[in-house]
Amino acid sequence: MDVPDKALVIGASTGGLEALRPIVRELPARTSAAIFIVLHVGSHKSDLPRLLSHRSQLPAVHPRSGEPVEAGRIYVAPPDHHMIVDSGRIVLTRGPRENRARPAIDPLFRSAARAYGESAIGVILTGALNDGTAGLFEIKARGGTTVVQDPRDALCADMPQSALTHVEIDHIAPASSLGALLADLLTRQPVTSRPIPSPEEQEMTTEFKLARPRAMTCPDCGGALSQSQAGQLTRFTCHIGHAYTAEVMLAAQFVVMEQFIETALRALNERAALCHFMGQKADDKQQCRWLAAHDEALSRTAVLKQLLESEWLQPSAQACEADS
Template identity: 35%
Template sequence: MPKRNIIGIGGSAGALQAVCEFLSGFRPECDSVVLLVIHRTAESSRLLDILQRCTPLQVREPVDDEALAPGHIYIAPADQHLLLGDDHLHLRRGPRENNFRPSIDPLFRSLAVFAGARANGVILSGYLDDGSAGLRAIASAGGSTFVQDPRDSLTPDMPRAAISAIGEPDMIADAKGLGDHLSKIVAEEAPESKEVPENVKLELLISGLERASMKTEEKLGELSPYNCPDCNGVLWQIEDGPILRFRCHTGHAYTHAALSQRQDEMLEKTLYDSLRAHREKAQLLRQLSEREPDKSDRWLKRASEYEEDAELLEDVILRQNTPA
């Protein structure tokens, strides 16, 4: 019988310390496979070295189509989604989800589809709510769900969101407590898996850029009045239990919190672009007033109007950057 030895871990801000505490209870002979997504950039190259000092298990970044090996921890490389396949791993530069690549949700959906009840999904410290929808997918396939206690998290947003999404995870504890518990149950036989919902399978394909299209999105939800902030395509609204999510037909996906954050970023960029344009226009008009004395009053009047508008834009930007 297959064992409950497939572990997926997701975290963001504050998760590195939590991962080290989680892994501290695993022994060298442990035959579990750990798949890890931490929101990271290409500059975070020391991540493997740091984690290897925390555990006797072998830590590595996989290559595409690499076969799973017991006793290994596979870390999602920067700018690539890490996905589980049928006893092997995929790396895909699919669309960003919740403003990240790698993202936790695609990994967890792949665990739901290919590991079923063997899968253990773990959410650790981090901002916003990436991983919550994926954790629901694991639960829907008969897998187990584990969440770091928000009181133990340096950044409690993701654990709180995961608890809200699941309702009652299989376990809520500090990072070390979760790791100690999982290091014991990975040797147990897995229960029978449940049938994976079709929407979970479909979204997994989209994450790998295999089946993103307008017809596909229509199967997932209703057309929304919003545009995708990354590609300007229309967004479909997906009701996922307590989670409100959005996805465009090229595959970008957001929870409502991630969409709001991305809209804030795009709005700020638009405001700064407009501020720059107004200042440049005012400067050009003042230059014209010097070169065309007969029209100087006209150009100076218009320059003053652009400068006044620029001051209004500065006020708007300052309000945008003021914490609520």
């Protein structure tokens, strides 16, 4: 088994398959690097390893948790599992979602930064919002190489544009040119001693955990949130481990708010139906009260309908349609 001295980590979301195909086609058949890919597939079945193997000279697989990392292989995060590198082995976990995704890009990038230091190459491809930016920031902070797909070439420019905004990027190129660029980087990327993580970093970042809370609450579980910074990028993490950038949390909060409004709308409709039913059965003295309550409930649904149908201000750039 060839132990890799470099790691190439690639993250993508909306439009990622189309961007990955020309990249893997150019990767060399013999390399001392291991390649790791996260595509936002959620819990849906993924044929990505088979599709990439047809295009690449390197075998692509969904790894097993605990297997040793080998050079010259493409490891694809399996559905509904984060994939990280720890002590020369691949760890798969169903820990808390980050940026509403599992698998997410940030956990892989953070682990690669800590395991490979200057010998890590991080690549952000097309995708909505900004998963991967914080992880790419850590790769750069530890001396690794940062690469993004040209936002003008991306089906969805959010992720590469966020990386450009928040991280010092070494290389920008369209997907059609990234394969040759990465093949060249793999031949000249410096090999350095592996950095030893601090005690705080030895904590598994994708496991459920406890942490000091803040005033805001997690859109997924309702737990309190703590705040951290990756350069100018603000991140929020709840005390069991769900993590968001501010932009992703804004979108998640809107979904939760919409669900609550829809619940209230349903309750008002049911109240109106009940009052109408009882009004039809009531005597003349009571009927007017039931029917008045019916009319009141219907009139108040108008406010909720307006909230649901109105456009809301989006402080960040317009995001592409969320992945299914």
